[in-house]
Structures are given as C-alpha cells and as structure tokens.
Amino acid sequence: xxKLINTPQTVVADALRGMAxxxxxxxxxxxxxxxxxxxxxxxxxVGIVSGGGSxxxxxxxxFVGRGMLDAAVAGPVxxxxxxxRIGEATAAVDSGAGVLHIVxxxxxxxxxxxxxxxxxxxxxxxxxxxxxxxxxAVARGEGAGRRGTGATLFVEKLAxxxxxxxxxxxxxxxxxxxxxxxxxxxxxxxxSCTTPANGAPNFELGDREIEIGVGIHGEPGRRRAELTTAxxxxxxxxxxxxxxxPEADGAPVLLxxxxxxxxxxxxxxxxxxxxxxxxxxxxxxxxxxLVGNYVTSLDMAGCTLTLCRAxxxxxxxxxxxxxxxxxxxxx
Amino acid sequence: xxKLINTPQTVVADALRGMAxxxxxxxxxxxxxxxxxxxxxxxxxVGIVSGGGSxxxxxxxxFVGRGMLDAAVAGPVxxxxxxxRIGEATAAVDSGAGVLHIVxxxxxxxxxxxxxxxxxxxxxxxxxxxxxxxxxAVARGEGAGRRGTGATLFVEKLAxxxxxxxxxxxxxxxxxxxxxxxxxxxxxxxxSCTTPANGAPNFELGDREIEIGVGIHGEPGRRRAELTTAxxxxxxxxxxxxxxxPEADGAPVLLxxxxxxxxxxxxxxxxxxxxxxxxxxxxxxxxxxLVGNYVTSLDMAGCTLTLCRAxxxxxxxxxxxxxxxxxxxxx
Numbered sequence: 001x002x003k004l005i006n007t008p009q010t011v012v013a014d015a016l017r018g019m020a021x022x023x024x025x026x027x028x029x030x031x032x033x034x035x036x037x038x039x040x041x042x043x044x045x046v047g048i049v050s051g052g053g054s055x056x057x058x059x060x061x062x063f064v065g066r067g068m069l070d071a072a073v074a075g076p077v078x079x080x081x082x083x084x085r086i087g088e089a090t091a092a093v094d095s096g097a098g099v100l101h102i103v104x105x106x107x108x109x110x111x112x113x114x115x116x117x118x119x120x121x122x123x124x125x126x127x128x129x130x131x132x133x134x135x136x137a138v139a140r141g142e143g144a145g146r147r148g149t150g151a152t153l154f155v156e157k158l159a160x161x162x163x164x165x166x167x168x169x170x171x172x173x174x175x176x177x178x179x180x181x182x183x184x185x186x187x188x189x190x191x192s193c194t195t196p197a198n199g200a201p202n203f204e205l206g207d208r209e210i211e212i213g214v215g216i217h218g219e220p221g222r223r224r225a226e227l228t229t230a231x232x233x234x235x236x237x238x239x240x241x242x243x244x245x246p247e248a249d250g251a252p253v254l255l256x257x258x259x260x261x262x263x264x265x266x267x268x269x270x271x272x273x274x275x276x277x278x279x280x281x282x283x284x285x286x287x288x289x290l291v292g293n294y295v296t297s298l299d300m301a302g303c304t305l306t307l308c309r310a311x312x313x314x315x316x317x318x319x320x321x322x323x324x325x326x327x328x329x330x331x
Numbered sequence: 332x333x334k335l336i337n338t339p340q341t342v343v344a345d346a347l348r349g350m351a352x353x354x355x356x357x358x359x360x361x362x363x364x365x366x367x368x369x370x371x372x373x374x375x376x377v378g379i380v381s382g383g384g385s386x387x388x389x390x391x392x393x394f395v396g397r398g399m400l401d402a403a404v405a406g407p408v409x410x411x412x413x414x415x416r417i418g419e420a421t422a423a424v425d426s427g428a429g430v431l432h433i434v435x436x437x438x439x440x441x442x443x444x445x446x447x448x449x450x451x452x453x454x455x456x457x458x459x460x461x462x463x464x465x466x467x468a469v470a471r472g473e474g475a476g477r478r479g480t481g482a483t484l485f486v487e488k489l490a491x492x493x494x495x496x497x498x499x500x501x502x503x504x505x506x507x508x509x510x511x512x513x514x515x516x517x518x519x520x521x522x523s524c525t526t527p528a529n530g531a532p533n534f535e536l537g538d539r540e541i542e543i544g545v546g547i548h549g550e551p552g553r554r555r556a557e558l559t560t561a562x563x564x565x566x567x568x569x570x571x572x573x574x575x576x577p578e579a580d581g582a583p584v585l586l587x588x589x590x591x592x593x594x595x596x597x598x599x600x601x602x603x604x605x606x607x608x609x610x611x612x613x614x615x616x617x618x619x620x621l622v623g624n625y626v627t628s629l630d631m632a633g634c635t636l637t638l639c640r641a642x643x644x645x646x647x648x649x650x651x652x653x654x655x656x657x658x659x660x661x662x
Contacts (some may be wrong), residue, residue, distance in 0.1 A: 002521040002538070004558045011601060014561070018600030022622050049385065070448035190333040207333070220396040228347070229337045253611030264627050265388035267335040270342060276352040277550035291353050293624070296595050301630070304334065329660040330661040 004298070006123065008196035012054045012062040012074055019061055023325040026064050033074035033081055034089050035061040041070070043276040046163040046172045047093030050102040050156055052109050053078040055195070056216060056297045059152060060211060062294075062326030067159035069324070077298070078194055078217045080108035084139055086116035090222070098126035098169035100176060104148025105133035106217075128173035130155065134185040134306065136244045137213030138231050142267040147215045150256045150295050150306030151183035157327065161320035170178060175317070182248060182309040184241045187300035188233055189221065191262065212236060216304075219309075230267075234274035237305050242282065248309035252287035253279075254318060256306040261296035263303055268292065271303055288318050332530040334630070339527035343385045343405055350392055354656040355591040357395050362410055364405035365420050366392040372401070377494040377503045378424030379432040381416060381487055383440050385627045386526070387547060393657030399491035400655070407520035407550045408526055411439030414508040415536065417447035421456060427502035428458035431507060433486055435479025436464035437548075439617070459504035465516040465637065467575045468544030468553050476547045481587045481626050481637030482514035490660065492651035494553060506580075506648070513579065513640040515572045519564055520545040520552065522593065543567060547628040547635075548590070561598075565605035568636050573613070579640035583609075583618035585649060592627035594634055599623065602634055619649050625657065 005011045013030040020028035020269075028138040029037040033054075041047065051073030052059045052076060060072035070093035075081035090099050099120065103113045110131065117127040132153035169177075191209040192201035195218065202218030205211060210233070213222035225236075258273045259265075272291050287310055295304065310318065321330050333573055336342045344361040359367040362430040372378065381391045382404030384444075391403035401424035430451065434444045441462065448458040465482035474595035520542040523532035526549065533549030536542060541564070544553035556567075563610075576580050576584075588603045590596075603622050610617060626635065626662035641649065652661050 002541070002558055002632065004521070004561045004564060004594060005601050006562055006605075007400065011597065014604050015597045015600040018603030018605075018622065021617070022600070022603055022620050054598060057600065062596075155361055192333070219643070227333055233335060244533045262593040262630070262632065263335060264385060264592035264630050265393075265624055266342065266346045266627070266629065269346040269353070269388065270336050272339075272349030272353055273345050274349075276349070286352070289353050291349065293596055296597070298597065299593070299595050299632070301593065310531070328659055 001194050001275050003196060005196060011196050012076060015057065016061065019325065021087035021324050025323060026325060032085055032088065034085060035064050035072045035093055037070060039063055041093050041095045043095050043322050044096045044166060045095060046096055046169045047095065047099040048102065048160055049073065049089050049093060049099055049162055051081050052104050052287035053080055056295050058326035059295045063156050065323050065324030067164050067247045067320055067322035068156055068327065077197065080112045083115035083119065086113055087119050090116060090120045094125045096130065100159060100169065100172050101127055101129040102152065102176060103129055103131050104152055105131050105145055106147065107144050116214060126167040126169060128169055130173055130180060132180050133217065134180060134183045135182050135215065136186055136240050143289065150185040150258050150304045151180055151308065153256060153294050154183055154254055154306065154308045155179045157322065158314055161317040164320065177247040179308060182246055183306055184245045185304050185306040186237045186240045187214045187302060187304035188212055188237060190259065191301040191302055193218045193261065193298035193300035195296065195298065215304065216295060218297065231274050232269045233272055234277060236274065238278050241305060241307055245307055251309045251311055252285040254308040254310050255286045257291045258302065258304045258306065259293040259303045261302040262299045268303060275305065277314060287315055332525050334358030334527060338526060342527050343407060346388065347392065348403060350656065356654060357529045357656060360444050363416055363419065364615060365416060366395050366403045367423055368396055368401055372424050374426050374588055375428055375497060376426060377428045377500045378426065379491055379494055380404065380424060380430055380431065382412050382419050383435050384395065384411055387626050388619040389657035390626045394487050394655050398495050398651055398653035399487050399658065407489045408528065411443045412445045414446035417444055417570055418450050418652055421447060421458065423640065425456045425583060429459065431500065432458055432460040433483065433507060435483055435605050436462050436476055438475050451650065457500060459500055461504055461507035461511060461513050465511060465514045467515050467517055467571050480518065480547055481516045481589050481635045482511055483585060484625050485514055485585055485637065485639045486510045487655065488502050489648040491646055493653065512640060513577055514637055515576045516635050516637040517568045517571045518545045518633060518635035520591065520631055521525065521542055522632040524549045524592065524629035524631035527636060528628065539577040544616065545633065547626060549628065561601045562605050566609060568605065572636060576638055577640050582640045582642055583616040585639040585641050586617045586620035586623065588622045589626050589635045589637065590624040591631040591633045591635065592624060593630045593632040614639065618646055
C-alpha cells in the first residue's frame, strides 16, 4: 500500500485537520469527525446534516457552508459514524426549524442515522430523513437496495439552496426526495481502491480489465469487461442510466462526471466530451454539469456518471449561490 | 496502460471538447488547442497568455477567465505548442495594451514562446515574457535551469488580477516576475505517470519506494527513498523548499498542496495538515492555501508543494475575484 498518510488509525482525523487548516468557513472537530459552518447555526433555517464513512472526500465535509450543508459527520473509512456523533451534529444545527438528514443507502448509515433521528425526536428536535439510492448497477429491490453515490451531491446542493430561502422542513425534505427520484448513477473502475486498514486492493483487475457497475466502497461491480475506448465505456454507462432515468417530459439534465480518486482531469474531460456527444444524439440536453473528484472511493481509478432530470425550480436551486470548500459560486 | 481515453492521438482535443462542453465562460478551438475567454478580448487590458504541453490539466485552460488568463495554448501531451498557435492566441487577446507570456521553464516552451513573441513584435504587438522556474529539486544553474511547476498558478492568478485593474504591461510583467522569485516548489511521486503515446510508465517504483524531487513530465526525481509517513515526507519537501525560500522579512506565505493526478483528496488533506504543523513550528504563517489537482502530471500519484512569500499587495491580488473553470471566487 502506497499512500501519503501517517497511520490507518489517524487518517480520518489527519485529513479533517487538513480541511480545518484550509477552509476558515468550516469549523472542524477532527477527533469527533464533526464539521459545521463556522458561523454557527442559522436562525430560522432548516438544518441539513449529512455524513457517512470517510474515504469519499470531498463528500461530505467539503459541502458544508452557505447554500448547502449545515453539518457533516465523518465516520471511519467506509464505516458509518456512530449515532451519538450524528446526534451531536443534529443538535448543533437545529435552530428550531427542524433538521434534514441526507443518508446514503447503506445498512450502517440507515441504522445509525435512524437511531440518531429517534434520539433527536426524544429531545424535541424534528428530523426528516431522505435516503439517496441512485446507483442503477444494483437492481431495484435487490438486497439492501440501490446504493447512494453521486446523486448525494445534487440532493445536498438543491435541498441546501431551498433551505437557505427559509423553506419549511417538509418542503426541503420533499425537494431532497424529488432530486433523488430524478437521479440515476453508474460507475466503472480501472483499479480497485485500497483501504488503509486492509493495506491491499479489495479486488484485483488484469492489465486490460475494467470493472463495470462498481460501488464506492470497493465492492466489485456487476461484471468485468475488457478495457475499451472512453466512447464505448461511456455508452455502457449511459445505457444503464437512461434505461432507468425518468422521462420527466423531456426535461434537461444535471450531469456529474465524478472521478473516483485516481483518475486525472484529462481523462474526466475526455469522458465529459463523450457524454455530450452521446446525449446530444439521444436528444437529451445537459443544462448544467460538474467534472471532478466529488464523491471518491479512496484511490480508485475510474469514474461515475450521474444524471438528474431537472425542472425550472431545480435549475434555479442549482444556480443559487453556494460557498463551501469544494463547491463555490456566486449569484 | 489503463486510461479513460479514445486514442493517444485524440486525447488532447477530446479533453478540450469536454472542457468546452462544461464551461461556457471559455471559448475552445479543440483542434488548434487554443482556449480564450468567451467574451473576447478586453479593451484596454493587458492580455495574458500561458500554455505548454498537455497532461497538466486543469493548467492552463482551466485558468482562463476573468481575473486570470486571457488565453491558454495546449500542445500535445508533454510537448510545447508550436509558435504559430501561440501567435494566434497572442493576437486574439491583444487589445493594444500588449501581452504577457507566462512560460514554464522547459526548453521547448522557451523556444516556441520566444519565436511567437518575436513574430508578434513584427506584427506590432508588444510582448513581455516571464519564465517560471520554481522547482528546487533542480539545482540553480544546472542544465536548462529549474523547472516550472506549481508557482505557475500563483503567477497566473496574481498577474491576472493586476492586469484586470488596468495596470500597464511593464507593471503586470514585474508582478509576474516577483511572484516567481518569491516561490519555491518540490514534488514527490508514489508512482510514475504513463503517457498515452508510450503506453508504459516512464519509470518503475517498487512497492515501498517513492521518488523524491520529481518533475511534472515523468522525469525521475533526484533520488529514491523508502515509503514513510506523510509527516516525514512533508518534512523532506519543506526542508528543500525552505532552504531556498526568500525570507522577505518574515512575510506570510501562499501555499499550494497540489495533487499530481492520481492522489485522492483524503491524502492531499493529510499532507495539508502536516504542512500546517511543520510551518507553525518554524514560525511561518500560511496566509492562503489551495488543496487539489491543479498542476497534474497525467496519472502520477504524488504531490507537489509550493510556497510563495506574499506581501500585502500580493494577498490583495490573491483575494481579487476570479472566474475560471478551475478557480472561482467572488470579491
């Protein structure tokens, strides 16, 4: 294992200390794994909390700030944070308007966020939960259901922007659920990731093999295939996504071309060009897009694509100002 | 070689098409490798042009926009663009106030930008050139001199911000030279990069080996060492930089923690934390910092560190608004 880390035991807290040093707009408790806005809670605003296992940076801590999250809770690598920490973050951001939990669909996260929500309710904090399950590589209803991946960014951005307008909890939660329902993702890997604790790749790929339909926790994909062109790879990914993407009266899409950690910008932009070409050929308009490392899987080479059908309100929420370590734009 | 590309011959144009699709603020001629601001030339403003071989994305095209570059010229992977293309970009951004060429110190770039500047002069366009040579892994005066790496971003940002105020060419060029003089960089690699044309790594590293003092074109470093902690690795890098960094009356520094392409955010933030700790121990204040993939070397794992001593004017120029694909912040 070759990584720029100190020890597997300290990697999460060390990285959080690095984030704290870099970004004065967030306040970081590196040992507890809790990141909040430095300004403290926003009076009258619905609080938005997300979190999960680490190893997906900048998700979630990089999205804490005006227009997006109020708090992020970072567990150990690929392991859900404990309910107490989620509860602390929930209490820290509740200003009386209630709190939305944005939870990726993994068993541990569902369980721990669920317990934290119950405890918060006992303490008089109203919590709504939205579960993100956008990964079409998992069949609907299979096992624990579809995994949450790239759509998490869209849910956090759009629900975050709506909360910033002072919208009530039910409305913010409804938007979060709508964004998830309108989103589909699919990933391919050119290499496995290596967790610091294991020290060896989760799976092995041959020199000319890629893994089709991977998750973001080192799970193997649905099948292996021979390495092919970016054009053919993107076609496989978009076929899987479009088969399942809601039509929504031909609304345009938000697009995320997401690097899994070890794929450089030059390749992500080649992928972006192929997505443009293929979607244009199928009459789908890309209204907004992002290209970069947003929801990583440690040092995995590869990428995920996420499409989200977006109506006019969703586009406006996308365009609303955001000021976080990893997403930043003005009005 | 495992890459998300179509062919080695088309990778640069394909990636530029992806950038064009993603970023409406830039105007891209993918075949010519020329990227300009979509608004066209800015009347009365000094034009700023940079460029060089591709494989370092988002450098340079990702830095075209208000507050930074007026044009970027992308050559083939790791190969300087030809003088004619540089000349086209120079003519495209000259509004009569002259043009600054920001050139990384590599033989091909020096030669080709030099020829383009002469031709521009013949056409009545006044050109000043600043050469960026910040890499302390190369001894001063050795061979072709020090390589240009991460400081290029600082030069482009600060000279870009000054040009935006309407400052004359001589002043913008003087600032660019000052930023370069105040900057020092050093890189380490955990893996080699693989150029699409070669298809095999430029050098091979053992499972526990790292390369100390690498450049951004797959050159081997000054020496090999055994993989160690992030803390020890950062200490080696900062020792090399600080030995050569101007004191500048104890002025604070700008810091760039730059990923070389295949190193994920979690590791870059661990490095950021170690830089904070070590510099604090040596009484050096980090006034501003960036963490991410800004000056990559294709799919190389590793990072570079750049420090730049910054006076009050330089900090103000850093904070000035910038609106480019890869750096974006408001006033």
